[in-house]
Amino acid sequence: MAKGSDDITMTLKLEGKDIGPIKLNMQVSKKIAVAGGESGIMSATCSTTGLDIINRAAAGRTFVFIHNTGTTNAIKVQSAPADGSTYVHIATVNAGEFGIFPLTAATVANTKCRLITASGTTSCNYATFEMNN
Amino acid sequence: MATLKYTIAISSDDAFPQAVAFSRTSTLDIDGDSSAIGEREVGTTLESILPTTDTGTVAIESRAFIYIKNDGGSTDNKLIVTVQDGDSDGSSSDADVMQLSGGDQVCFMYKHEDGSAKDVQVKSDTGTAYFSYAFCELT
Numbered sequence: 001m002a003k004g005s006d007d008i009t010m011t012l013k014l015e016g017k018d019i020g021p022i023k024l025n026m027q028v029s030k031k032i033a034v035a036g037g038e039s040g041i042m043s044a045t046c047s048t049t050g051l052d053i054i055n056r057a058a059a060g061r062t063f064v065f066i067h068n069t070g071t072t073n074a075i076k077v078q079s080a081p082a083d084g085s086t087y088v089h090i091a092t093v094n095a096g097e098f099g100i101f102p103l104t105a106a107t108v109a110n111t112k113c114r115l116i117t118a119s120g121t122t123s124c125n126y127a128t129f130e131m132n133n
Numbered sequence: 134m135a136t137l138k139y140t141i142a143i144s145s146d147d148a149f150p151q152a153v154a155f156s157r158t159s160t161l162d163i164d165g166d167s168s169a170i171g172e173r174e175v176g177t178t179l180e181s182i183l184p185t186t187d188t189g190t191v192a193i194e195s196r197a198f199i200y201i202k203n204d205g206g207s208t209d210n211k212l213i214v215t216v217q218d219g220d221s222d223g224s225s226s227d228a229d230v231m232q233l234s235g236g237d238q239v240c241f242m243y244k245h246e247d248g249s250a251k252d253v254q255v256k257s258d259t260g261t262a263y264f265s266y267a268f269c270e271l272t
Binding site for chain 1: 134135136137138139140141142143144145147148149153157159161163168169170196200202213216228229230231232233234236237238239240241242243244267269
Protein backbone atom coordinates (compact mmCIF):
# COMPACT_ATOMS: atom_id res chain seq x y z
CA MET A 1 0.00 0.00 0.00
CA ALA A 2 1.45 3.32 -0.98
CA LYS A 3 0.16 6.39 0.77
CA GLY A 4 2.07 9.22 -0.81
CA SER A 5 5.54 10.51 -1.48
CA ASP A 6 7.09 10.33 1.98
CA ASP A 7 10.81 9.98 2.21
CA ILE A 8 13.68 9.95 4.67
CA THR A 9 17.18 11.31 4.29
CA MET A 10 19.89 9.05 5.56
CA THR A 11 23.51 10.11 6.00
CA LEU A 12 26.32 7.74 6.87
CA LYS A 13 29.77 8.99 7.84
CA LEU A 14 32.84 6.81 8.38
CA GLU A 15 36.08 8.10 9.90
CA GLY A 16 38.93 5.63 10.29
CA LYS A 17 42.08 6.10 12.36
CA ASP A 18 45.18 3.95 11.80
CA ILE A 19 43.27 1.45 9.65
CA GLY A 20 45.56 0.08 6.95
CA PRO A 21 47.48 2.25 4.50
CA ILE A 22 44.88 4.94 3.90
CA LYS A 23 42.94 7.42 5.93
CA LEU A 24 39.27 6.56 5.72
CA ASN A 25 37.02 9.59 5.73
CA MET A 26 33.80 9.39 3.77
CA GLN A 27 30.23 10.57 3.92
CA VAL A 28 27.28 9.37 1.86
CA SER A 29 23.78 10.78 1.90
CA LYS A 30 20.67 9.42 0.21
CA LYS A 31 17.00 10.35 0.12
CA ILE A 32 14.91 7.18 0.27
CA ALA A 33 11.25 6.92 -0.68
CA VAL A 34 9.41 5.24 2.18
CA ALA A 35 5.85 5.65 0.98
CA GLY A 36 5.01 2.03 1.68
CA GLY A 37 2.61 2.95 4.44
CA GLU A 38 4.10 1.78 7.76
CA SER A 39 6.84 3.39 9.80
CA GLY A 40 7.72 3.72 13.44
CA ILE A 41 10.31 4.73 16.00
CA MET A 42 10.37 2.75 19.21
CA SER A 43 12.23 2.16 22.43
CA ALA A 44 12.00 -1.37 23.81
CA THR A 45 13.65 -4.11 25.82
CA CYS A 46 15.07 -7.09 23.99
CA SER A 47 15.43 -10.53 25.60
CA THR A 48 16.13 -14.18 24.81
CA THR A 49 12.53 -14.70 23.74
CA GLY A 50 12.90 -12.27 20.85
CA LEU A 51 11.34 -8.94 20.02
CA ASP A 52 9.42 -8.75 16.75
CA ILE A 53 10.06 -5.38 15.16
CA ILE A 54 8.57 -6.28 11.78
CA ASN A 55 5.73 -8.75 11.37
CA ARG A 56 3.79 -7.64 8.37
CA ALA A 57 1.66 -9.73 6.03
CA ALA A 58 3.28 -8.41 2.88
CA ALA A 59 6.41 -8.89 0.86
CA GLY A 60 8.67 -5.98 0.11
CA ARG A 61 11.53 -3.96 1.50
CA THR A 62 11.81 -2.40 4.92
CA PHE A 63 14.56 -0.05 6.00
CA VAL A 64 15.56 -0.73 9.61
CA PHE A 65 17.75 1.21 12.05
CA ILE A 66 18.73 -0.62 15.24
CA HIS A 67 20.63 0.85 18.20
CA ASN A 68 21.65 -1.26 21.19
CA THR A 69 21.37 1.28 24.01
CA GLY A 70 22.27 -1.18 26.74
CA THR A 71 25.64 -1.61 28.43
CA THR A 72 26.23 -5.36 28.50
CA ASN A 73 24.37 -7.79 26.27
CA ALA A 74 24.51 -7.99 22.48
CA ILE A 75 21.52 -7.94 20.15
CA LYS A 76 21.23 -10.53 17.41
CA VAL A 77 19.38 -9.25 14.35
CA GLN A 78 17.47 -11.91 12.46
CA SER A 79 15.01 -11.95 9.58
CA ALA A 80 13.06 -14.65 7.79
CA PRO A 81 13.14 -13.72 4.10
CA ALA A 82 12.87 -17.20 2.62
CA ASP A 83 9.69 -18.63 4.10
CA GLY A 84 8.53 -16.21 6.77
CA SER A 85 9.44 -18.58 9.60
CA THR A 86 13.07 -19.72 9.24
CA TYR A 87 15.21 -16.99 10.73
CA VAL A 88 18.58 -16.01 9.29
CA HIS A 89 21.08 -14.38 11.61
CA ILE A 90 22.30 -11.16 10.00
CA ALA A 91 24.27 -9.20 12.57
CA THR A 92 25.41 -9.04 16.18
CA VAL A 93 25.11 -5.52 17.58
CA ASN A 94 27.04 -5.06 20.82
CA ALA A 95 26.09 -2.59 23.53
CA GLY A 96 26.42 0.98 22.28
CA GLU A 97 26.54 -0.01 18.61
CA PHE A 98 23.97 0.49 15.87
CA GLY A 99 23.36 -0.56 12.29
CA ILE A 100 21.14 0.01 9.27
CA PHE A 101 19.55 -2.72 7.20
CA PRO A 102 17.46 -2.50 4.00
CA LEU A 103 15.77 -5.83 4.68
CA THR A 104 13.87 -7.64 1.97
CA ALA A 105 11.32 -10.40 1.75
CA ALA A 106 10.87 -10.76 -1.96
CA THR A 107 8.92 -13.95 -2.37
CA VAL A 108 7.00 -14.54 0.83
CA ALA A 109 3.92 -12.64 1.93
CA ASN A 110 5.21 -12.22 5.45
CA THR A 111 8.03 -9.83 6.26
CA LYS A 112 9.61 -10.59 9.61
CA CYS A 113 12.52 -9.24 11.64
CA ARG A 114 13.28 -9.90 15.29
CA LEU A 115 15.86 -8.80 17.85
CA ILE A 116 17.04 -11.41 20.34
CA THR A 117 19.74 -11.69 22.99
CA ALA A 118 21.89 -14.73 23.75
CA SER A 119 21.39 -14.10 27.47
CA GLY A 120 19.76 -11.50 29.67
CA THR A 121 18.12 -8.36 28.37
CA THR A 122 19.18 -5.10 26.81
CA SER A 123 17.46 -1.88 25.89
CA CYS A 124 17.26 -0.72 22.31
CA ASN A 125 15.93 1.97 20.04
CA TYR A 126 14.81 1.08 16.56
CA ALA A 127 13.13 2.63 13.56
CA THR A 128 11.41 0.87 10.66
CA PHE A 129 10.37 2.35 7.32
CA GLU A 130 8.34 0.39 4.78
CA MET A 131 9.76 1.22 1.37
CA ASN A 132 7.88 1.46 -1.87
CA ASN A 133 10.44 -0.17 -4.13
CA MET B 134 44.72 1.28 18.59
CA ALA B 135 42.99 1.71 15.27
CA THR B 136 39.44 2.93 15.49
CA LEU B 137 36.46 3.49 13.22
CA LYS B 138 34.07 6.26 14.13
CA TYR B 139 30.75 5.97 12.36
CA THR B 140 27.74 8.24 12.35
CA ILE B 141 24.24 7.68 11.02
CA ALA B 142 21.79 10.55 10.70
CA ILE B 143 18.16 10.02 9.70
CA SER B 144 15.59 12.74 9.12
CA SER B 145 12.16 13.02 7.58
CA ASP B 146 9.59 15.77 7.23
CA ASP B 147 6.69 13.58 6.20
CA ALA B 148 7.12 9.90 7.12
CA PHE B 149 5.66 10.55 10.56
CA PRO B 150 2.94 12.83 11.94
CA GLN B 151 5.67 15.32 12.75
CA ALA B 152 9.16 15.97 11.45
CA VAL B 153 11.82 13.73 12.97
CA ALA B 154 15.60 13.88 12.98
CA PHE B 155 18.14 11.94 14.94
CA SER B 156 21.81 11.07 14.76
CA ARG B 157 23.95 8.44 16.45
CA THR B 158 27.73 8.13 16.65
CA SER B 159 29.82 5.25 17.92
CA THR B 160 33.51 4.37 17.81
CA LEU B 161 34.66 0.80 17.19
CA ASP B 162 38.04 -0.72 18.09
CA ILE B 163 39.59 -2.24 14.99
CA ASP B 164 41.62 -5.45 15.18
CA GLY B 165 43.84 -4.41 12.31
CA ASP B 166 44.37 -7.87 10.81
CA SER B 167 41.99 -7.38 7.91
CA SER B 168 40.41 -4.26 6.48
CA ALA B 169 39.61 -3.03 3.01
CA ILE B 170 37.87 -0.34 1.04
CA GLY B 171 37.06 -0.50 -2.64
CA GLU B 172 34.70 -0.59 -5.60
CA ARG B 173 33.65 -3.67 -7.52
CA GLU B 174 31.21 -4.93 -10.10
CA VAL B 175 29.23 -8.11 -9.74
CA GLY B 176 26.98 -10.25 -11.92
CA THR B 177 24.19 -12.57 -10.94
CA THR B 178 26.55 -15.08 -9.28
CA LEU B 179 27.26 -14.56 -5.58
CA GLU B 180 30.67 -13.12 -4.75
CA SER B 181 32.31 -12.84 -1.33
CA ILE B 182 32.98 -9.54 0.36
CA LEU B 183 35.42 -10.83 2.96
CA PRO B 184 38.95 -12.18 2.37
CA THR B 185 39.58 -15.92 2.51
CA THR B 186 42.60 -18.03 3.35
CA ASP B 187 44.19 -20.60 1.03
CA THR B 188 42.01 -23.25 2.62
CA GLY B 189 38.87 -21.32 1.79
CA THR B 190 37.97 -20.17 5.27
CA VAL B 191 37.13 -16.57 5.98
CA ALA B 192 40.05 -14.57 7.38
CA ILE B 193 37.94 -12.93 10.06
CA GLU B 194 38.28 -14.18 13.61
CA SER B 195 35.13 -12.84 15.21
CA ARG B 196 33.23 -9.78 14.07
CA ALA B 197 33.60 -7.31 11.25
CA PHE B 198 32.06 -3.97 10.43
CA ILE B 199 30.55 -4.19 6.96
CA TYR B 200 29.61 -1.28 4.70
CA ILE B 201 28.09 -1.77 1.24
CA LYS B 202 26.60 0.80 -1.13
CA ASN B 203 24.94 0.23 -4.50
CA ASP B 204 26.71 2.76 -6.71
CA GLY B 205 24.01 2.65 -9.39
CA GLY B 206 21.19 5.10 -9.94
CA SER B 207 17.52 4.64 -9.24
CA THR B 208 16.90 2.77 -12.50
CA ASP B 209 19.99 0.54 -12.32
CA ASN B 210 20.13 -3.04 -11.14
CA LYS B 211 19.53 -3.94 -7.52
CA LEU B 212 22.26 -5.39 -5.32
CA ILE B 213 21.34 -8.48 -3.31
CA VAL B 214 23.19 -9.14 -0.04
CA THR B 215 23.25 -12.58 1.57
CA VAL B 216 24.65 -13.42 4.98
CA GLN B 217 25.91 -16.82 6.07
CA ASP B 218 26.41 -16.19 9.72
CA GLY B 219 28.42 -18.49 11.93
CA ASP B 220 26.13 -17.98 14.88
CA SER B 221 24.25 -21.07 15.97
CA ASP B 222 21.04 -19.10 16.34
CA GLY B 223 19.09 -19.01 13.13
CA SER B 224 19.67 -20.58 9.76
CA SER B 225 22.99 -20.20 8.00
CA SER B 226 21.42 -20.45 4.58
CA ASP B 227 22.36 -17.90 1.96
CA ALA B 228 18.94 -16.32 1.86
CA ASP B 229 18.64 -12.93 0.22
CA VAL B 230 18.31 -10.90 3.39
CA MET B 231 18.91 -7.41 2.02
CA GLN B 232 18.27 -5.65 -1.27
CA LEU B 233 19.93 -2.35 -2.15
CA SER B 234 18.47 -0.16 -4.86
CA GLY B 235 20.73 2.35 -6.56
CA GLY B 236 22.24 4.67 -3.95
CA ASP B 237 21.12 2.55 -0.98
CA GLN B 238 23.66 1.62 1.65
CA VAL B 239 23.95 -0.74 4.58
CA CYS B 240 26.27 -0.97 7.55
CA PHE B 241 26.19 -3.71 10.14
CA MET B 242 28.33 -5.90 12.37
CA TYR B 243 28.82 -9.34 10.92
CA LYS B 244 29.68 -12.09 13.39
CA HIS B 245 31.80 -14.86 12.00
CA GLU B 246 32.54 -18.29 13.43
CA ASP B 247 36.32 -18.64 13.42
CA GLY B 248 37.57 -21.14 10.90
CA SER B 249 34.41 -21.49 8.86
CA ALA B 250 33.80 -20.58 5.24
CA LYS B 251 30.66 -18.62 5.95
CA ASP B 252 30.62 -15.19 4.48
CA VAL B 253 28.83 -12.05 3.39
CA GLN B 254 28.11 -12.25 -0.32
CA VAL B 255 26.59 -9.99 -2.97
CA LYS B 256 25.11 -10.38 -6.44
CA SER B 257 23.12 -8.35 -8.93
CA ASP B 258 19.44 -9.12 -9.35
CA THR B 259 20.00 -9.02 -13.11
CA GLY B 260 22.88 -8.08 -15.38
CA THR B 261 25.69 -6.24 -13.62
CA ALA B 262 25.68 -4.05 -10.53
CA TYR B 263 28.40 -1.75 -9.23
CA PHE B 264 29.05 -1.26 -5.56
CA SER B 265 31.39 0.33 -3.01
CA TYR B 266 32.32 -1.54 0.10
CA ALA B 267 34.42 -1.43 3.21
CA PHE B 268 35.04 -3.82 6.04
CA CYS B 269 37.08 -3.67 9.20
CA GLU B 270 37.82 -6.62 11.46
CA LEU B 271 36.78 -5.80 15.00
CA THR B 272 38.42 -6.77 18.26
